[in-house]
Amino acid sequence: MRYTGLVGEFKWWGFFASLALCLGSALLLFNRVSYVKDTTQEVAKAANQSLELEVKAMQATVDRLEQRISVVEQKVPSQGSREGEATQKRVPAPKK
Amino acid sequence: MTEEKAAASLSPFEQALGEITRLAGELRPNIGFWNSDWPSRFSQIEVSVDRFVASQTQLDDKRCKDLVGVIKARREKLSLSSGITTPILGICQQILAFGGAGIALTVGFVDKVKQFAPVVQKVLMSVGIFYGELIVLSLAVLMLYMLQARFRYPSIYFEKIGNAWPFFYYAAITPVSRNPLQGGGARFDASVAYAKDYVRFCERVLNETESDRLRAELQQYFLLMSYQAYVHQFALRLASLFMYGFIGAVATLIIMLSSIAISYFGGGIL
Numbered sequence: 001m002r003y004t005g006l007v008g009e010f011k012w013w014g015f016f017a018s019l020a021l022c023l024g025s026a027l028l029l030f031n032r033v034s035y036v037k038d039t040t041q042e043v044a045k046a047a048n049q050s051l052e053l054e055v056k057a058m059q060a061t062v063d064r065l066e067q068r069i070s071v072v073e074q075k076v077p078s079q080g081s082r083e084g085e086a087t088q089k090r091v092p093a094p095k096k
Numbered sequence: 097m098t099e100e101k102a103a104a105s106l107s108p109f110e111q112a113l114g115e116i117t118r119l120a121g122e123l124r125p126n127i128g129f130w131n132s133d134w135p136s137r138f139s140q141i142e143v144s145v146d147r148f149v150a151s152q153t154q155l156d157d158k159r160c161k162d163l164v165g166v167i168k169a170r171r172e173k174l175s176l177s178s179g180i181t182t183p184i185l186g187i188c189q190q191i192l193a194f195g196g197a198g199i200a201l202t203v204g205f206v207d208k209v210k211q212f213a214p215v216v217q218k219v220l221m222s223v224g225i226f227y228g229e230l231i232v233l234s235l236a237v238l239m240l241y242m243l244q245a246r247f248r249y250p251s252i253y254f255e256k257i258g259n260a261w262p263f264f265y266y267a268a269i270t271p272v273s274r275n276p277l278q279g280g281g282a283r284f285d286a287s288v289a290y291a292k293d294y295v296r297f298c299e300r301v302l303n304e305t306e307s308d309r310l311r312a313e314l315q316q317y318f319l320l321m322s323y324q325a326y327v328h329q330f331a332l333r334l335a336s337l338f339m340y341g342f343i344g345a346v347a348t349l350i351i352m353l354s355s356i357a358i359s360y361f362g363g364g365i366l
Contacts, residue, residue: 003325007329007332008329008332008336010336010339010340011336014336014340015340015343015344017340018340018341018343018344018345019343019344019347019348021344022229022341022344022345022347022348023344023347023348023351025225025229026222026225026226026229026348026352029225029228030221030222030225030352
């Protein structure tokens with residue numbers, strides 16, 4: 001037996017084994033170690049929808065509060081006006 | 097009787113080769129991975145080889161001188177170094193040096209990376225993984241190189257057919273303490289060994305025959321050729337490991353960047 005050129009030639013399995021090791025470790029590291037968060041379109045849409053609902057609820061609260069403020073402003077007289085005070089006294093108590 | 101006739105009809109070369117094969121077949125099955133006493137078991141084969149070489153180098157002086165001249169000329173032309181090992185080691189050292197600096201910078205600025213867009217973060221992560229793989233590859237290459245550098249060639253265990261006594265200290269110098277800090281006793285013992293080795297060396301050189309010179313030249317010539325095989329094959333394996341790892345890392349980087357690009361412009365894996 002003697003040495004031939006086949007001894008020093010590159011082996012295909014060497015490249016495949018190296019690629020498998022590199023790619024496997026890269027994917028493992030990328031998924032476990034990476035803190036990159038890129039939301040998918042569906043998750044973003046759901047987040048948008050929940051935020052929109054919250055905004056609507058807040059808007060409804062704001063409208064309700066504005067309505068109550070306007071009612072209170074009508075009842076409260078302007079400063080220094082006796083008529084305002086008399087009016088305030090003549091306002092009947094609300095019926096229970 | 098037939099066997100004796102058959103053995104007698106063989107040339108000394110064939111007889112020696114047959115003897116080596118027979119002894120190897122008897123001794124090899126009993127030598128496992130952890131057997132450190134294999135040199136002592138090999139001594140039977142060494143005696144057989146020594147007997148053959150000694151018998152073949154008993155030639156007339158003129159023939160011995162001619163052969164010594166031929167062997168010397170050939171031995172001087174043997175290439176005993178590899179041209180690929182040093183550049184590969186240099187590249188690996190550079191990768192490790194820059195990798196260390198890169199890790200230090202990454203630790204300092206990793207919180208700022210979060211401010212980049214997700215796709216930029218993914219690209220940076222892919223490049224970081226690529227360089228990390230190169231660092232691991234460099235460490236593996238350096239580890240392989242150190243194992244090869246510390247490799248104990250089988251010939252250094254031989255007593256009769258290894259390094260010839262004129263060319264290597266193994267056969268001429270008695271082992272003494274190599275402790276850098278020695279007392280008077282150790283130095284005295286080393287000096288006594290030096291004196292005895294010097295006397296033996298003088299005796300061998302001054303009484304050397306042409307046959308002895310031929311034997312020594314031939315033995316060292318073949319040993320250097322065996323050493324050349326180790327050096328060359330070690331270099332090939334080092335280069336192959338580096339090539340496999342480097343191409344694997346580059347291919348992985350290309351695949352990851354392509355996947356990021358595909359997912360950025362459409363649906364994808366990453």
